[in-house]
Amino acid sequence: MKMLNDFFAKMKECLIQGPLLVWYLDGFGYRMYEYARDAGCIPYITGTFSVSPVSSVSPSLTNPALATILTGMLPQEHGVTDRSVRKLTYPTIFDVASVSAAWLEGDSVLLKTSFRPKLHTDCDGEGCDAGICRSVQYEIAAKTEFIFAHLHQIDDCGHTCGPYDGRTLHQLQETDSRMARISKDFSGNMLIISDHGMHAGAGGGEHGTDCEEDMLAVWGEYHWR
Template identity: 35%
Template sequence: MSKRHITLSILLILILFPMAACTKKTSKEMGNIHPNDGKDMGMNIIDSEKNIKTMPVSTKREKFKLEDIIDEKIEKALAMGRLGEVEYLEEGGYFEANANSIDYLNKEGNARMKNVKGVVINPPDASITDSYYDMSNYLQKEDILFILLDGFGYHQYKYAIEKGYLPFLGKQPEAAKALSVYKPVTNAGLAAMLTGKFPIENGVHSRKQRELQVDSIFKLAEDLGKKAIYIEGDIGILKTEIEPVLNLDNNGDGFTDDEVFESTLKAINEEHNLVFTHFHGIDDSGHSHGDLSLETMEFIKRVDGYVEELVSNWSGKVIITADHGMHSTEDGGDHGEFRYEDMVVPYLILDGGNHFD
């Protein structure tokens, strides 16, 4: 090879190397863009059992009605916005897609919701916001044990029963389907359950917010003169009127659920009127292994055993539900998108006591 060819080759390498290096930015350099962020652009249409359609944003303004783009029979439909707004669609209402968002307008053309993230066709009657109202109603006359199973979607609940991983809960009356809130992440879901308000009202619509803008069930319990305790994993999620009892992974098994279980049993024996306990392990396993993986199903069975013992030792009402669900990804599981796996969760109300088969 001539000196001229060698020189040209070196110059070519020097030019191409920085270009190639530029394509390998770290997540920090890229502004921590989540690989699934692109899937949340536009508007997703779901029902309680399937993901129906995704409507993308548009470079040109386009108007459409829901009934014109899907085949499903629509009895009612519920829209949710980026900040956790919630509104049932009106007759004659329509959507308008533009470059940045999809908005919902009434038949007169007045904007009703900016940046709609999703629509639920024929949504479940129950919502995770019902948690607050059910707790407040029962708390007037009896004690309440509230069990939050983080990241436990309705499809996981049904699959676990079918495959024999819910020997206790599977024998109870079938759970109702309950709708989570947008964004289906722990902060927002927990805030909705504790306050009975949607994110647009309670101020918590993503993982970034921790301050409630309205009172929680713990404030009501205090006003009623009731003794309440809030049991968490190893970190606090939200700032509430009472400090959570935190639980470290003392035995090093990678989960705090066994410690949360022991703390909850202790609280039951201390005669609290309201015990609110938060199990994180199903969510943790789902992220690592997938929502329907063998590992997650085995962990669901483990938590089912905890639930059985807690319910059997409790003498009042028991409410069991989840903040959000979980969907499958290439490397495990995730949540936070407007899809049925993330948005629909089980909701059960049981009578406590040692009277189960």
């Protein structure tokens, strides 16, 4: 099975070939993917990308996983082992990729690196993903060669409602539709990655354990041409 730290090498490989758009879907576990696929909620993702499971890091939390995606190192190597650690001193994909790049984030800096992400806040109750997707469109029009878009609302909804709730499926459907609308204007390779999965808890979705639902994330590939 693929490991999350392998994704760094995949991004480098794709950037050698030309422009790259990475859709980073926070909290989108592989078991959630299977459930949404079978429910017919994500037709663009299932019809466009070759999707497979990828093993997350332990602990299965965003900060350690994001640091692994960006560096190709495991938490015990890069030192980001929980949500409180935010400084990343090792080179990231943005340091080694000699192309124009945009890192599109939510409303806060999750990791402090030498490359500054562009932040997006909730606008008119749409959530931060709407602003991030508008920025993806802008970067595509500007011919930015490497776009790394971190969408958060699948994870947000999963935490609030649970990973298999109808409202989470609706959010997945909305994310899928946005990706379909935007990606048609992009000429290059596209990848999907997620950081961790999620299991149903007493008050909603939870993650951070080594259970299968938390540890199986999503890796998707679309190769242009």
